[in-house]
Amino acid sequence: MKYIVGNYENIHQPIPAHLKGYKLLDIEIRYGLLQLGEGLAFLHSDVKLLHRNLCPESIVINIHGAWKIFGFDFCALNQNSDGKQVWNFIK
Numbered sequence: 001m002k003y004i005v006g007n008y009e010n011i012h013q014p015i016p017a018h019l020k021g022y023k024l025l026d027i028e029i030r031y032g033l034l035q036l037g038e039g040l041a042f043l044h045s046d047v048k049l050l051h052r053n054l055c056p057e058s059i060v061i062n063i064h065g066a067w068k069i070f071g072f073d074f075c076a077l078n079q080n081s082d083g084k085q086v087w088n089f090i091k
């Protein structure tokens with residue numbers, strides 16, 4: 001994702017030709033944000049997990065264009081000691 005938004009600091013030089021000047025279409029951004037929302041809903045409701053570090057560096061776009069949540073270094077359980085959810089995710 002960070003290469004898509006134009007951050008080429010940690011990439012080998014020269015920049016690959018397929019990444020130079022690449023821009024996401026409006027529909028790709030909307031569908032990607034929908035996928036992120038569905039991923040967060042799954043994490044919060046089914047897995048009972050909070051990501052706590054969602055940023056461009058923790059989003060991976062695979063070769064098929066699907067946006068995936070990555071980097072669970074700061075995640076925390078979404079329940080307290082008596083088993084109740086701390087954060088409710090509204091669908």
